[in-house]
Amino acid sequence: MQGVVMYAPGDVRVEERDDPRIAQPTDAIIRLSATCVCGSDLWPYRGVEKVEGPSPMGHEYAGVVEEVGSAVTAVRPGQFVVGSFFASDNTCEICRAGYQSSCVHREPVGAMGAQAQRLRVPLADGTLVAAPDMPPDDLVPGYLAASDVLGTGWFGAEAARVQPGKTVAVVGDGAVGLLAVLAARQLGAERIIAMSRHEPRQKLAREYGATDVVTERGDEGVARIKDLTGGLGAHSVIEAVGTQQSMMQAIRSARPGGHVGYVGVSHDVSLPGQELFFSHVHLHGGPAPVRRFLPELMELIGQRVIDPGKVFDLDLPLAEAARGYQAMDERRAIKTLLRP
Amino acid sequence: MQGVVMYAPGDVRVEERDDPRIAQPTDAIIRLSATCVCGSDLWPYRGVEKVEGPSPMGHEYAGVVEEVGSAVTAVRPGQFVVGSFFASDNTCEICRAGYQSSCVHREPVGAMGAQAQRLRVPLADGTLVAAPDMPPDDLVPGYLAASDVLGTGWFGAEAARVQPGKTVAVVGDGAVGLLAVLAARQLGAERIIAMSRHEPRQKLAREYGATDVVTERGDEGVARIKDLTGGLGAHSVIEAVGTQQSMMQAIRSARPGGHVGYVGVSHDVSLPGQELFFSHVHLHGGPAPVRRFLPELMELIGQRVIDPGKVFDLDLPLAEAARGYQAMDERRAIKTLLRP
Numbered sequence: 001m002q003g004v005v006m007y008a009p010g011d012v013r014v015e016e017r018d019d020p021r022i023a024q025p026t027d028a029i030i031r032l033s034a035t036c037v038c039g040s041d042l043w044p045y046r047g048v049e050k051v052e053g054p055s056p057m058g059h060e061y062a063g064v065v066e067e068v069g070s071a072v073t074a075v076r077p078g079q080f081v082v083g084s085f086f087a088s089d090n091t092c093e094i095c096r097a098g099y100q101s102s103c104v105h106r107e108p109v110g111a112m113g114a115q116a117q118r119l120r121v122p123l124a125d126g127t128l129v130a131a132p133d134m135p136p137d138d139l140v141p142g143y144l145a146a147s148d149v150l151g152t153g154w155f156g157a158e159a160a161r162v163q164p165g166k167t168v169a170v171v172g173d174g175a176v177g178l179l180a181v182l183a184a185r186q187l188g189a190e191r192i193i194a195m196s197r198h199e200p201r202q203k204l205a206r207e208y209g210a211t212d213v214v215t216e217r218g219d220e221g222v223a224r225i226k227d228l229t230g231g232l233g234a235h236s237v238i239e240a241v242g243t244q245q246s247m248m249q250a251i252r253s254a255r256p257g258g259h260v261g262y263v264g265v266s267h268d269v270s271l272p273g274q275e276l277f278f279s280h281v282h283l284h285g286g287p288a289p290v291r292r293f294l295p296e297l298m299e300l301i302g303q304r305v306i307d308p309g310k311v312f313d314l315d316l317p318l319a320e321a322a323r324g325y326q327a328m329d330e331r332r333a334i335k336t337l338l339r340p
Numbered sequence: 341m342q343g344v345v346m347y348a349p350g351d352v353r354v355e356e357r358d359d360p361r362i363a364q365p366t367d368a369i370i371r372l373s374a375t376c377v378c379g380s381d382l383w384p385y386r387g388v389e390k391v392e393g394p395s396p397m398g399h400e401y402a403g404v405v406e407e408v409g410s411a412v413t414a415v416r417p418g419q420f421v422v423g424s425f426f427a428s429d430n431t432c433e434i435c436r437a438g439y440q441s442s443c444v445h446r447e448p449v450g451a452m453g454a455q456a457q458r459l460r461v462p463l464a465d466g467t468l469v470a471a472p473d474m475p476p477d478d479l480v481p482g483y484l485a486a487s488d489v490l491g492t493g494w495f496g497a498e499a500a501r502v503q504p505g506k507t508v509a510v511v512g513d514g515a516v517g518l519l520a521v522l523a524a525r526q527l528g529a530e531r532i533i534a535m536s537r538h539e540p541r542q543k544l545a546r547e548y549g550a551t552d553v554v555t556e557r558g559d560e561g562v563a564r565i566k567d568l569t570g571g572l573g574a575h576s577v578i579e580a581v582g583t584q585q586s587m588m589q590a591i592r593s594a595r596p597g598g599h600v601g602y603v604g605v606s607h608d609v610s611l612p613g614q615e616l617f618f619s620h621v622h623l624h625g626g627p628a629p630v631r632r633f634l635p636e637l638m639e640l641i642g643q644r645v646i647d648p649g650k651v652f653d654l655d656l657p658l659a660e661a662a663r664g665y666q667a668m669d670e671r672r673a674i675k676t677l678l679r680p
Contacts, residue, residue, distance in 0.1 A: 093572060094596050102596030102620045104572075232433060232444075247613065256434050256442030256626075262617070269613025273587065273606030276623075280442045283616075283623040286596075 002340065003116030004057045004321045009047035012322045017056065020112065020120035025071035028124035030081060032063040034144045035115050036312065037324050037336040039174045040265055045325055048267060056113020057321075059085035060147040062140060065128075066118070074125040080135055081128040082143050082298060083121055084151065084290035085109050090126030100126075100291035115321060117340040129294040131302060141309030141337055142301040145179065149335065150297055150308040151290030152263050153179030153240065157187055158293075159261030159284040160236035164188030169225050170210075171250045172240030172264060173201040175311040175335040178208055180238040180263075182306060185209030189236070193228060195221055195249075201334060204310060218245055225253040233258060239285070240264050247271065256280035263288055312337040342680070343456030344397040344661045349387035352662045357396065360452065360460035365411035368464035370421060372403040374484045375455050376652065377664050377676040379514045380605050385665055388607060396453020397661075398678075399425035400487040402480060405468075406458070414465040420475055421468040422486050422638060423461055424630035425449050430466030440466070440631035455661060457680040469634040471642060481649030481677055482641040485519065489675065490637055490648040491630030492603045493519030493580065497527055498633075499601030499624040500576035504528030509565050510550075511590045512580030512604060513541040515651040515675040518548055520578040520603075522646060525549030529576070533568060535561055535589075541674060544650060558585055565593040573598060579625070580604050587611065596620035603628055652677040 003017040020029055035058050043049040062082045065075050075081055088095050088103035095103050107122045121127055135143060142150075153176045162168050168184040170177050173196035184192045185208060194205035197215040205213065214224045225234055233255035239246055242264030250260050251271075262285030276283070300306045314333035316324050324336030343357040360369055375398050383389040402422045405415050415421055428435050428443035435443050447462045461467055475483060482490075493516045502508050508524040510517050513536035524532045525548060534545035537555040545553065554564045565574055573595035579586055582604030590600050591611075602625035616623070640646045654673035656664050664676030 093570075097597045099597035099620055230433075242613075242617075244613075257437045257439035266613030266617040269617075271611040271613060271616070273582075273584075273609025273611060276611070277582075277602070277606040277609075277626050280439055280626040281624075284621075286617045286620040 001117040002318055003113050004318070005054045006044060006051055006057050007054050008051050009045060012045065012057070012325050014319050014321050017116060020118050022067060022069045023120065024122060025069035026123050026125065027069045028065055028072055028075060028121045028128060029067040030061065030063040030119050030121060031066050032061055032114070032117060032119060032340045033080070034062055034140050035338050035340060036060050036144060037328055037338065038148060039176065041325070042329055043267065045329060056116070058113055058115030059108070059110035060144060061114040061119055062144040062147055068124060072124045075128050075130050079130040081130050082147050082294060083109065083127045083129070084294070085148050086287065087122040087127040088291055089123050090291060095126065098289055098292045100289040101287040115318065115338060117318070127291065129298055131298060135302065139301060141312045142307055143298065144337065145308035145311060146294060146297045146301060148290060149175040149311060150179045151293050152176045152288040154183040154293050154297065155288035156180045156238040156240055156261040156263040156285065157183035159263070160238045161259040161282070162187040162189050162236045165190045166235040167191040167193070167229055168236045168238065169193040169195065169234040169253050170238045170240065171195050171246050171253070173198055173205065174240060176263060177240035178204050178311055178334070179308050180240055181205050181210050182208040182308060184238070186306065193225060193234065198331070207310070218249060221249055222252040229255065235259070236261070242266050242269070244269050251276065251279055251281055254279070254281045258282070261285050311335045315339070341457040342658055343453050344658070345394045346384060346391055346397050347394050348391055349385060352385065352397070352665050354659050354661050357456060360458050362407060362409045363460065364462060365409040366463050366465065367409045368405055368412055368415060368461045368468060369407040370401065370403040370459050370461060371406050372401055372454070372457060372459060372680045373420070374402055374480050375678050375680060376400050376484060377668055377678070378488060379516065381665070382669055383607065385669060396456070398453055398455030399448070399450030400484060401454040401459055402484040402487055408464060412464045415468050415470050419470040421470050422483050422634060423449065423468045424491065424634070425488050426627065427462040427467040428631055429463050430631060435466065438629055438632045440629040441627040455658065455678055457658070467631065469638055471638060475642065479641060481652045482647055483638065484677065485648035485651060486634060486637045486641060488630060489515040489651060490519045491633050492516045492628040494523040494633050494637065495628035496520045496578040496580055496601040496603040496625065497523035499603070500578045501599040501622070502527040502529050502576045505530045506575035507531040507533070507569055508576045508578065509533040509535065509574040509593050510578045510580065511535050511586050511593070513538060513545065514580060516603060517580035518544050518651055518674070519648055520580055521545050521550050522548040522648060524578070526646065533565060533574065538671070547650070558589060561589055562592040569595070575599070576601065582606050582609065584609050591616065591619055591621055594619070594621045598622070601625050651675045655679070
């Protein structure tokens with residue numbers, strides 16, 4: 001089969017890889033309907049994270065079950081399924097508490113490389129969720145978004161404890177930040193402040209429910225949020241970048257007693273204890289337990305209540321993956337969908 | 341009147357100070373029944389925090405109202421009252437959300453120096469809570485504890501979201517840590533693990549409801565907590581020290597999805613973003629909004645449901661305050677009560 005492999009920063013190739021096979025009785029093999037490039041794939045692409053030899057890429061997937069192991073009972077061949085970037089048993093104490101991405105048996109699906117024609121998914125019963133029917137083509141991007149960026153934005157909003165009638169600020173205008181805006185809207189926020197200086201992203205943020213756009217960053221961005229909230233700060237702030245600046249911007253934009261939900265993968269972040277102490281904020285985040293939200297999100301997508309697929313503004317055949325990486329790296333695309 | 345003044349690290353004197361007077365119509369003057377030395381007073385005493393010239397000391401107080409300003413309506417002369425170390429209006433949006441220690445009009449009572457015979461309390465209506473009657477002498481230490489250490493331990497337990505049937509670990513065996521054990525018990529925790537290596541403190545921890553005592557610290561302490569919780573970590577961890585080691589011990593002792601409530605004032609703490617991200621913990625804390633809990637805590641004390649006054653294991657006349665500081669510094673006393 002064809003699959004994407006990163007050899008070094010900036011060096012992404014599509015090449016022939018072995019077809020995946022059932023290795024454990026709990027595995028499933030799926031034929032991908034669509035996959036995509038993640039903002040976190042850009043960290044190694046840009047050389048910020050080390051590339052340890054040729055690495056299969058991709059951890060976002062939606063597709064049709066081809067084969068299941070002998071112990072799999074919850075999904076069957078022919079079903080259209082979505083899963084998270086962490087495989088989980090969905091039965092351990094941590095999963096039952098809603099933290100499937102810290103499951104005691106978790107396995108990173110990214111290690112298998114989802115930017116490919118086929119994918120082995122471990123712990124299929126606990127990881128995959130089937131759509132009620134084969135979806136029409138135009139819904140496939142939305143379902144694919146549920147695999148990571150929608151689930152991650154949604155977790156950011158839940159971790160920031162977005163509530164009806166409250167004010168939410170979103171730091172970061174990538175796909176996750178934009179879908180955090182959508183999540184905040186769905187969760188009933190009254191005012192949603194998107195922090196973005198890119199016109200096409202501002203536009204999509206407004207479509208998704210942003211009521212205000214703030215273009216300033218850092219301390220100036222914080223000052224603008226304070227201006228818009230009677231000097232107090234937002235009730236909820238969602239952080240979707242993962243840098244020192246964005247984390248401090250998020251913490252400082254929240255009011256005392258407010259909640260910061262952070263889902264941008266932390267890179268060289270160090271939080272000053274004393275400032276955090278006196279900020280009085282709640283801090284929660286980490287790798288999104290997408291599995292917790294998948295059934296609800298897939299229903300909202302299937303019923304066309306939400307359209308998270310709009311974050312894909314570049315749609316390419318898998319063979320042109322390198323172009324997709326490049327476009328995202330240069331911020332010409334928000335997110336690239338790949339057709340295997 | 342007599343009051344405690346710190347001149348330099350290790351140099352604490354009791355000397356004649358001006359009697360406080362009503363300065364604002366919202367002030368009250370109280371005659372202290374008891375005051376005490378706080379763990380946080382030891383930071384400047386030990387030279388860890390700078391002493392900026394002679395400083396009136398103390399921020400914990402319980403006593404009888406002597407005089408009120410013209411705008412005060414909620415308390416009257418003759419009432420026995422307790423207040424928090426931060427004066428608050430208790431009406432602003434932040435106070436109404438339960439964060440009175442970040443009130444938009446907050447004033448540190450410590451600036452006035454509560455280790456004295458009399459104290460001016462600003463924003464009396466929003467700060468002080470009156471007992472229904474003049475309490476018997478033996479309840480005064482308990483009421484005094486409510487002013488800070490009990491309220492702070494209680495906030496730690498609330499911030500760590502202690503819930504019935506769950507497992508709680510407490511890092512720190514000072515008065516706040518011990519009262520966090522008491523709070524966890526009251527909030528229905530099933531298992532309470534006190535981390536302490538001091539025999540008299542272990543004993544009081546058990547009296548207050550600790551079911552287990554762990555003497556190890558740092559990584560070994562974390563390993564013991566994991567052993568005691570099926571490898572997962574505690575549901576809730578209360579941090580009551582404020583150092584880098586104690587914060588990391590608290591974060592690493594919590595399970596994914598668990599809650600860390602931190603109330604030890606942070607000193608030179610820096611939290612690694614990536615570890616925090618993958619820990620999946622909730623983090624909340626800061627200066628305790630004691631005022632939120634005072635009515636409930638004072639009722640529990642008055643009805644002898646709880647006895648937080650036991651943390652005072654040294655009882656001295658105000659004139660001997662220096663001895664009280666020394667005993668706490670040398671860990672010969674958990675907490676010193678001073679009688680003005």
